[in-house]
Amino acid sequence: MSTSNPASTSTRSIRVSAAVILNDRDELLLVRKAGTTAFMQPGGKPEPGETPAQTLSRELFEELGLAVEADSLRSLGLFTAAAANEPGFLVEADVFVADIGDQVPQIAAEIEELRWVSRAGAGELEVAPLARENFLPG
Numbered sequence: 662m663s664t665s666n667p668a669s670t671s672t673r674s675i676r677v678s679a680a681v682i683l684n685d686r687d688e689l690l691l692v693r694k695a696g697t698t699a700f701m702q703p704g705g706k707p708e709p710g711e712t713p714a715q716t717l718s719r720e721l722f723e724e725l726g727l728a729v730e731a732d733s734l735r736s737l738g739l740f741t742a743a744a745a746n747e748p749g750f751l752v753e754a755d756v757f758v759a760d761i762g763d764q765v766p767q768i769a770a771e772i773e774e775l776r777w778v779s780r781a782g783a784g785e786l787e788v789a790p791l792a793r794e795n796f797l798p799g
Contacts, residue, residue, distance in 0.1 A: 672751055675744055678717035679704035679754040679791065681737065682761055687798045688777035690766060691788065692724065695773040699745035701789035702796065703766075704754070713755035721759060725766040725775070729759045745789035754791055 679702040682690040691700035705720040707713065714731035721727040734757035744750035766775055778786065780797040788797065 673749065674741075674751040674753050675706065675747060676753050677704055677706050677755070678713045678720065679740075679756050680717055680721060680734075680759040681756060681796050682759050682766075683798065684777050686777070686779070688779050688782070689792065689797055691776050691778050691786075691792060692772045693774040693776075694746075694771045697746045699787045699789045700774075700776060700778065700792070701745055702754075702756075702792050703772075714757060717755075717757055717759070724770045724772045726769055727759070727761050727764050727766055729761060734759055740791060740795055742789070742791035742794055745787075745791075752789075752791055756791075756796070 681702065690703060692703050693700045703721055703724055704717050707716040714734045717734060718729055718731040721729050737756040737758060740754050740756050741751055744752040768775055778797065780799055783793065783797055
């Protein structure tokens with residue numbers, strides 16, 4: 662009989678919705694929340710009864726003032742990575758491409774900083790594993 666690794670059974674996960682938003686220079690929009698050091702994709706945790714797309718639509722509006730309808734988001738699937746700000750946790754992210762048109766993101770809610778980042782420009786930043794491993798443009 663095999664024994665399970667206690668570390669693997671103790672890993673906890675956080676479910677979120679996250680956005681891939683690219684500008685015309687193929688840079689990815691990343692945000693840093695107040696009190697944290699890592700830049701990550703905009704998004705957040707669901708409220709009761711929300712679908713992943715509804716969560717992201719709400720979070721984009723609350724955090725960045727972006728009006729993106731849930732039904733206009735294009736799903737890229739479910740991605741898992743180490744959580745940037747919660748040691749010992751995994752983040753399970755429903756990731757969507759969000760087309761913001763000519764809207765300009767504005768810092769709001771708990772967001773302290775936003776940046777448009779290319780893979781080359783990410784070297785000097787602490788970027789959350791989800792974005793660094795999967796979504797930074799080449």
